[in-house]
Structures are given as structure tokens and as C-alpha cells.
Amino acid sequence: MSEELYERMAQSIIEGEKEIAVELATKAIELNIHPLDAIAKGFVVGVNYIGDQFGKGEAFLPELVMAGEAMKAAVGVLEPELLKLGEARETLGRVVLATVEGDIHEIGKTLVGTMLSASGFEVTDLGVDQPAEKIIGKAIEIDAQIIGMSALLTTTMIRQREVIEELDKEGLRPRIKVMVGGAPITKSWAEKINADGTAEDAMGAVQLAKKLVGKE
Numbered sequence: 001m002s003e004e005l006y007e008r009m010a011q012s013i014i015e016g017e018k019e020i021a022v023e024l025a026t027k028a029i030e031l032n033i034h035p036l037d038a039i040a041k042g043f044v045v046g047v048n049y050i051g052d053q054f055g056k057g058e059a060f061l062p063e064l065v066m067a068g069e070a071m072k073a074a075v076g077v078l079e080p081e082l083l084k085l086g087e088a089r090e091t092l093g094r095v096v097l098a099t100v101e102g103d104i105h106e107i108g109k110t111l112v113g114t115m116l117s118a119s120g121f122e123v124t125d126l127g128v129d130q131p132a133e134k135i136i137g138k139a140i141e142i143d144a145q146i147i148g149m150s151a152l153l154t155t156t157m158i159r160q161r162e163v164i165e166e167l168d169k170e171g172l173r174p175r176i177k178v179m180v181g182g183a184p185i186t187k188s189w190a191e192k193i194n195a196d197g198t199a200e201d202a203m204g205a206v207q208l209a210k211k212l213v214g215k216e
Ligand code: B1M
Pocket: 044, 047, 048, 049, 050, 051, 052, 053, 054, 055, 056, 061, 064, 065, 066, 067, 068, 069, 071, 072, 102, 103, 104, 105, 106, 107, 108, 109, 111, 112, 147, 148, 149, 150, 151, 152, 153, 154, 155, 179, 180, 181, 182, 183, 198, 199, 200, 201, 202, 203, 205
């Protein structure tokens, strides 16, 4: 039963059918399917497929845009459920989260923010296309323990390094820890740019953030 639902979820994203995606996300909640399963086993399968097709030149920008919109809408339905499931009792720390300058991919970053909030972090999500000075300025303003940066493009990954270099220059590390993520981000990239860590998905991001504030 859930297998069939997951397949329909993926298909709704591939076809860019926002309303159907929302309907299926709502159905998953009614059926008590864990929202992270609905995202990972259903919707993400679809968005990865269309991303691959786009990469091979077999799908085009309008299809990518429609898939992105359907994905965002479905995840938007599931996010409040993720927050409800969270067992947050104490505040674990303050996190400034952003997608780096020049990059407007927001779905994964927002999901990471939701999971961090559900786990007890106070998250200030600056949104997408955020320059280094804004990210660092906000971290100083709210006395954040962690800066989290997402980048989905190989051309914008470099911005993560710029923020880290600026933090180092201003003597703000190791007080402020930096975690990086996004589809092209690897462990070796994180090490190369001297980040404090990376995670492949939102659950991994929560584990890493807990480790960084010493609350594993
Ligand atoms: Co874009 N796009 N896109 N796109 N897009 C990719 C990234 C791409 C790989 C597709 C492809 O060609 N195969 C490709 C990049 C290629 C490259 O860099 N080598 C690409 C391209 C080229 C582009 C444009 C340049 C296309 C164009 O205009 N010609 C353009 C760039 C615009 C810009 O940013 N300046 C563009 C635009 C778009 C849309 C706007 C249409 C849309 C985004 C909609 C939105 O976000 N509102 C879009 C989409 C949807 C994608 C794909 C298909 C899916 C991204 C996504 O939402 N995934 C993507 C292909 C792919 O990744 N398979 C692609 C689902 C999401 C849950 O996963 O974001 O990876 P993800 O997040 C995960 C983990 O990475 C991790 O946890 C998350 C949850 O599990 N994670 C973190 C993320 N951030 C983290 C932070 C952490 C820790 C973990 O710590 C802080």
C-alpha cells in the first residue's frame, strides 16, 4: 500500500503536479506514514529523477521548475508534522541557516531547518542567495553557536569557503562552528574548506549539530 503511494508521490513530482503532490502528502499524514519516509521514499525519488533527466538534457527548465514547485508544496504540507513529532524539550543551541549567495535551491535547506527546530535548536533561516556578510552578521547578532550553509550548485559551493575564511579572519572560530551541506557537498570538500562537518540528509544534519554543541 505505502509502496504504491510512494510511487505516486514520485510521479506527481516528475509530472510537476503540485495539487496531486499536496493531496498525496495529506494522505500520507492521514495514513500515519512518517513524514520523512514520505519525503525520502516518495517525493525525493521523483525530484532526483527529474534532476537526472535535466542533467542529461532529457528534461528542460520548465519541467525542473514545476517539479521544484510541486516538491516544495508537498514538503510544506509535511513540515508541520515533522515539527509536531519533534521531541524538543530543551534549547540545544542557536543556528543561522542559509543557502549561499547565487544559489536559490531551498527545499533541502528548509527541511534541515525544520528538523533542527524539531530537535530543539533555535533556527534563524535567512533563506536563499545569502551573501557572507549577512550570514556572519546574523550569527554575531544572535550569538549563534552554528552557521549552516547549503549549496546545490558546483558553482556556488565555493561561497561556503568564503564564509569560513571570513569567520577565521574575524577570529570568530572555533566559537562559531560551521556545517555545510547540499547535493554536491562531500566529506572531502568539507575537510578541504575547513568546515566543522557535513551531513548527507536532514537527520544527519541534526546529529552533526548536536555533536557540534556537545549535546549528542
Ligand atoms: Co536546480 N540544479 N538549478 N533547480 N535542481 C540541480 C542542483 C542539478 C544537480 C540538476 C542537474 O542538472 N542534474 C543542477 C546543478 C548542476 C551542478 O551544479 N553541477 C541544477 C541546475 C543546473 C540549476 C540551474 C542552473 C538551472 C538553470 O537555470 N539552467 C538553476 C540554478 C538557479 C540558482 O540557484 N541560481 C536551477 C534551478 C532550480 C529550480 C529553481 C527550478 C529548482 C529549485 C526549487 C526550490 O528550491 N524552490 C531546482 C531543483 C528542484 C533541482 C533538483 C532537481 C532538486 C533539488 C532538491 O530540491 N532536492 C536538483 C537535482 C538534485 O539534487 N537531484 C537540481 C531535494 C532536497 C530534499 O534535497 O536539496 O539535496 P537536497 O537537500 C538534502 C541534502 O543535500 C542535505 O539534506 C537535505 C535533505 O535531505 N542538505 C544538507 C541540504 N542542505 C544541507 C545543509 C546541511 C546539511 C545537510 O548543513 C547546513
